Amino acid sequence: MNEQDFLASYDPRAYPAVAVTADVVALTIRDNALHLLLIRRAEPPYAGHWALPGGFVRPDEDLTTAARRELAEETGLGGDRLRRVHVEQLASYGAPERDPRMRIVSVAHLAFAPDLPDATAGTDADEADWVPVAELPGRELAFDHRRIVDDGLERARSKLEYTPLATRFLAPEFTIGELRAVYETVWGHPLHAGNFHRKVLSVPGFVESTGANTERGGSRGGPRARLYRAGDARLLHPALLRPAREETVR
Amino acid sequence: MNEQDFLASYDPRAYPAVAVTADVVALTIRDNALHLLLIRRAEPPYAGHWALPGGFVRPDEDLTTAARRELAEETGLGGDRLRRVHVEQLASYGAPERDPRMRIVSVAHLAFAPDLPDATAGTDADEADWVPVAELPGRELAFDHRRIVDDGLERARSKLEYTPLATRFLAPEFTIGELRAVYETVWGHPLHAGNFHRKVLSVPGFVESTGANTERGGSRGGPRARLYRAGDARLLHPALLRPAREETVR
DNA sequence: TCAATAGTGTCTTTCAGACAATATAAT
């Protein structure tokens, strides 16, 4: 250990400054398609590129608090609407060269939101928009945000398997069909309606009946569906596993 | 947004400095008990308290690289032995008051190690030791390290379910009985030997036979067991689920 | 010989998935 390292082990200021940002992979479902909140950067580096919403963590803020604040700024959301958004930590990204300006460690978060109003650009962005995830392959994202988004999407797909968080994409009351649409959209697979229905009702605490029904049947006919709200389970047991994906296993 | 925040959104140096550390929840199995690597702090704050090994991330280091370095310093390990240790990111902890000196964001990592030699204290510790996890409730840990350890243990238990990482607690060649002992130790439950045996062999890519047998049977008798090494699966499918834990679900 | 462990066989229950059937409501 050289002298600089020795000093630094006692005083981090002996090292060049590190900045910590909270970035958010915010997902919602619009028009039966998974959408991701992106901003268009106004300033270099990567000016004009699309990027994840985020910003520096403030001195008095917890990491998740910072993520929620950044999300609020870009969605123009507050109060009850924001409270219904699920935010959890995803992972931290800190490769030395990930930002050309200086050492920046990004604590990425993952958010599940019910269908929200259009986004509104914050201070450091020209534009903020919900972008269909299906259109992402064509867009170049700033920094290592592509990787972060990929990790977030995989985490989201996995979370639907063993937690009841799919309900966070929906209004407080929903039908089993709407819940199934969430799974189909996030997983990108059609699911068997009958089997899904029975499965959801058989998992303890996943959903609870409100006793009410929808006012109308589907737009193209069908009976009025029963309404449910999220139950008290935090984990699904047994889980709803994705259709086999032998390929991804090795 | 006030002026300070506005400036800070462009220049993080307008905020008080943040330091980033890499801490490690390193687990190993000794004498059929799960052990955690802890150091005894030499300097305030929390001088004399037990804490997780860790330290400041250096300018040229990736986060996981820093965690591996810290682990190497406290275990005196290098080369091949270190390479067989599994290290993954756990989560980041950044509550504003978690360190009384200054704002410190800790990127915690989780490590699975085969039985290693005794630990050797690094520069900022009086002592480093593998401590039985069962003895933790009696010890007060520094900072929010208790919470980090709890999160790490839960992650470890969960990882054994759907990944083949249990093999990382063992030598390159092992018996099914030794593998079962890992599961029993980490999960804290006895498992049925026969069912476990059949299950492990039925999961594609979990283990592969070496063709060889152990030299001797068990110390108290029994046949010589077949030897296996880790297979090429990165995920177990189907998973080995923990015995039902209805309690933890709500 | 006795006790412990490895490995296999069998049975029951649970659960996932395929498929069918019935009922209801919008057009």
Added chain:
DNA sequence: ATTATATTGTCTGAAAGACACTATTGA
């Protein structure tokens, strides 16, 4: 009437868990 959707029923196969059994070896 036709069509789409909700909901329930039935069957099959995979897999988990309980239990029993045999074979092998150290003490």
